Amino acid sequence: MAELTLYLDLLSQPCRSVYIFAKANNIPFNNHQVRLFKGEHLTEEYGKVNVLRKVPALKDCDFFMAESTAMLLYMARKFKTADHWYPSDIQKCAKVDEYLAWQHTNTRPNGSKVFWVKCLTPLILGQEAPAEKVDAVVAEFNTTMNNFEEKFLGNKLFIAGDEISVADLVAIVEIMQVVAGGINVFDDRPKLAAWKKRVVEALGEELFLEAHEGILNAKKMASEPLAPELMEFLKSKLLSMK
Structure with missing residues (x-):
């Protein structure tokens, strides 16, 4: 065991x-x-x-x-x-560390907001989020993706260089949360789409799809009752979200 x-x-x-x-x-x-x-x-x-x-x-x-x-x-x-996941090369490692530090206040919260507003609002509050709120969180995430492409991808295959690292893995799962919210982030972003394809190939498509099967069918959650204390917590968080 x-x-x-x-x-x-x-x-x-x-x-x-x-x-x-x-x-x-x-x-x-x-x-x-x-x-x-x-x-x-x-x-x-x-x-x-x-x-x-x-x-x-x-x-x-x-x-x-x-x-x-x-x-x-x-x-x-x-x-x-394998070394490429968290490189021993000091500069490649620094690139991984840099993204992991940045994503905590960028990709993660901004992607989560899109999912909360688009997917959880109907489930928790029983109605769609106002269009202006959806537009605002999507615009904020698009700015995050612009920065991600320009600063962290640039002309490289992956964040740290020519091979996948934990930084790419952390990035892709956050971006897929937005896809689960009904926003196809990769439309009109050929650089991002090509990067995603490389990441999926490096991880293995079967594993990638297995891990994301649940979240990509998140709307089915509506058929399952939520724990009462969790429902109250989620409702409070949604109502306070700007």
Whole structure:
């Protein structure tokens, strides 16, 4: 039995990055499903694994982690994955670190807003989001993608150079959340579309599609009742979202 346990819900972007990385690198792990829409991350039992009550979480014997990008680097080091994932070359590594630092306040929150407004508003509030709100969050994400293409991709095949790294993996799962919200980000962006194709090929199309199957069918969530405490939390967050 594997010593490593990953606590995951593949509806979550960070969970998908951790899952795909482990699978792509043949890292043995126990997959402990934590169903967010059932509120399982809010339970006292899960709080013993991750006091922050978020996913993903990592348990390696008696060692615990609660941040996905740190988990990726931990697994890369512990399991000595191929160098391209987190390069030993100081400048390539710096490019990976730079994107991982930037995405926390750019790709991640701006992509999540699109998904929340487009996909979760009808589910939680029972009505479509106002058109002006949708337009605003989509415009903000488009600015993020402009910056991503210009600053982080440039004329390179991948963020750190000629090979895929954890930075590309973290980027693609966040962008796919916007696709799940009904916005085809790759339309009219040939550079971004070509990069996505390379990323999918590097990861393996079967694994990529498996990891994204749930989120790309997110509207089916409407048929499943949500945990009451989670419903209240989501409603409050949506109403306060600007």
